[in-house]
Amino acid sequence: MADPLAPDRHRQRDFFVADILDAVPKDDLGTMEHPMFALRAGDRRVRRYEHKDSSIEIQPGAKGLATQNDKDILIYCISQLVAAINRGREPSRVVQLTAYDLLVSTNRRTDGDAYMRLQEALDRLRGTTVSTNIRTGDTRTREGFGLIDSYRIVERDGQERMAALEITLSQWLYRAVESMQVLSISRDYFRLRKPLERRLYEISRKHCGAQPSWRASLATLHLKSGSSASLKRFRQHIIEAAESDHLPDYRMQYDRAQDLVTIYSRSPKGALKQIQKSLQL
Known part of the structure; x- marks a missing residue:
């Protein structure tokens, strides 16, 4: 059976790039919580999402909506900024980087096609426009902006x-x-082949974290994922993902009778909390 994870393409790294990779991958809470990225290339639909008091409208640019894979670029930039802050450096909204380091850090190939795809991703990130009232920092305002x-x-x-x-x-x-x-997210996030798997990992990391488990209805998970598939087809995707069981840090279980998905932490901390909870029952 083929490995459900993509290969680790850059196990042998030179000293400089290895130092760059010491920056633990970081993802921002806003885009982990809310579906701002398309799960398939070429999506040109205007997307609207509302949850409690948060609302988002996402409009594609000339080259379509930014995809979940395009988000690798933002994760890399966020990771570098957080690493700089942790080292006592003054952060800047302008992130300076080398394309090769970004490709290696996000487990991408480094051939000519990879550089071409990188530029296409940058164009989609620049062209996609988001209008939202989601709070970042201490600020909640209605804002419209490009993803970069x-x-x-x-x-x-x-x-x-x-x-x-x-x-x-x-x-x-x-x-x-x-x-x-x-x-922080797992480096194996970049080895997940399917955009939906990456989105499911983000949701798991955000809502389950190191806790023993998190449960949601299939309909809620469908909404949070941003999937354009029908609920019936999405249900099949979830069943396949649960059976494959290769999400980093988490495993999923689907309850057919209640149409519920439970996500469990694989970490010892999560397992310990589950034991403690059971002892209190």
Whole structure:
């Protein structure tokens, strides 16, 4: 049977890139909680999402909506900013990086096609417009913004591929980083092949964390995922994911009778809490 996880493409790393990878991958709470990214390429629908007192409208740019895989770029930028803050450095909304480090850190190939796909992802992030009232930091306002404000290719290599980049994050996302509204995620997140699997991991990390478990109706999980599949087809995706059982840090169980999904933490801390809870019953 084929490995459900993509291979670790960069096990042998030079010293400099290994140091870059010491930055633990971080994801922001806002986009972990709410479905801001398309789960398939070429999606050009205007998407609207409401949950409790939060609302989002996401409009595609000329090249379509930014995808869950495009989000790798934001995760990399957030991770670098948090690492800088932890080292006592002054963060900046303009993130300077090298394309090669980003590709290696997010477990992507480093051939010519990978650089082309990276530029396409940047264009989708720049073109996708979000209007939302979701709070970041201490601020809740109705805002419209691109997922990134801009990007600039600072330097190209000998094959005219982007080498050095500057990415300007939206003020909305930058506030989330400044206020440390972020969570560490597994490096194996970047080995998940399917966008829906990545989204399910984010939801699991946000809602279950290191607790023993978290439960939601299939309909709620469908809404949170941002999937455009029918509920019937989404149910089948969940059953397949639960049977495959390869989400990093978490496992899923589907209850057909109640149409509920329970997510369990694989961590010893989560298991210990589950034992303590059972002893109190």
